[in-house]
Amino acid sequence: MINTLTDKRVSEILDILHEKATADSIQRRIAKNTPGFERSWDTAYMAVNPEEGYLLNFLATVSEAKNIVEFGCSFGISTIYLAAAAKNNGGAVVSTDIEPTKVAGARKNLEDVGLAEYVTILQGDATQTLASLKGPVDFLFLDGAKELYLPVFNLLRPKLIKGSVIFADNADKPDTQPFVEHILGLKDEFTTAHIFEKRAFIAYLK
Numbered sequence: 001m002i003n004t005l006t007d008k009r010v011s012e013i014l015d016i017l018h019e020k021a022t023a024d025s026i027q028r029r030i031a032k033n034t035p036g037f038e039r040s041w042d043t044a045y046m047a048v049n050p051e052e053g054y055l056l057n058f059l060a061t062v063s064e065a066k067n068i069v070e071f072g073c074s075f076g077i078s079t080i081y082l083a084a085a086a087k088n089n090g091g092a093v094v095s096t097d098i099e100p101t102k103v104a105g106a107r108k109n110l111e112d113v114g115l116a117e118y119v120t121i122l123q124g125d126a127t128q129t130l131a132s133l134k135g136p137v138d139f140l141f142l143d144g145a146k147e148l149y150l151p152v153f154n155l156l157r158p159k160l161i162k163g164s165v166i167f168a169d170n171a172d173k174p175d176t177q178p179f180v181e182h183i184l185g186l187k188d189e190f191t192t193a194h195i196f197e198k199r200a201f202i203a204y205l206k
C-alpha cells in the first residue's frame with residue numbers, strides 16, 4: 001500500500017506547517033497576557049498535532065474511506081493528512097471553513113504538497129456549505145466550532161454509510177458534550193472510543 005505521508009515534499013512541508021502552528025499558538029498565549037489584547041481567530045492555526053494527524057491518516061486509510069468530509073480546515077494541516085489518505089484510497093476530501101484567509105491558505109498549502117486535486121474546500125458556515133453535499137460520506141472529521149459538532153453531524157447523518165468513521169477533536173470541551181453524549185446514546189448504531197485523555201473521540205458506524 002502506498003503511503004503519501006512519507007513523500008519527501010509532503011513530510012517536509014508538514015514539518016514546516018506544524019512549526020508555524022506551534023509558533024502561532026505560543027505567540028497567542030504570550031499576547032493573551034498583554035494589555036489591550038484582543039482575541040482574533042481569523043489567522044489562528046489551532047491545528048492538530050502530528051500524532052493526531054497520523055492517527056487521522058491511519059484511520060482514513062485503513063477504513064478505505066473514499067468520501068471524506070472535514071468541518072474546519074483552518075490552514076489545511078489536518079486536510080493534508082486526510083488528502084494523503086484520500087489519494088491512497090482513490091477518494092476525495094470535501095472540507096469547509098468560514099474564514100476566507102484560511103481557505104486561501106489551505107488551498108495554497110495543498111497545492112504546495114501536491115494534493116490539491118484530492119480536495120474541495122467550501123468557504124462559509126459549515127451548516128450551510130455542507131447542507132447540499134451529495135452523499136455518501138464514509139469519514140467525518142469534526143474540528144470547527146465546538147457547539148456545531150452536533151448540528152453538523154445531524155446534517156450529515158443521512159449520508160453516513162455503514163463502516164463510516166467519525167473523528168471529533170476537542171471532545172473534552174464543554175461545548176462538544178451535546179455531540180459526544182448524543183453519539184454515546186446511539187450504542188446500537190456506533191462503537192465508540194475516547195482517546196488522548198478524552199480529547200479525541202472516535203465513533204464507528206456499525
Ligand SMILES: C[S@@+](CC[C@H](N)C(=O)[O-])C[C@H]1O[C@@H](n2cnc3c(N)ncnc32)[C@H](O)[C@@H]1O
Nearest residue numbers: 046047048072074077078097098125126144145
Ligand atoms: C481548530 S480550527 C481547525 C484546525 C484544522 N482542522 C487543522 O487541524 O489544521 C477550527 C476552524 O473552524 C473554523 N470554523 C469555525 N466556525 C465555523 C463554521 N461555522 N463553519 C465553518 N468553519 C468554521 C474556524 O475558522 C477555524 O479555522
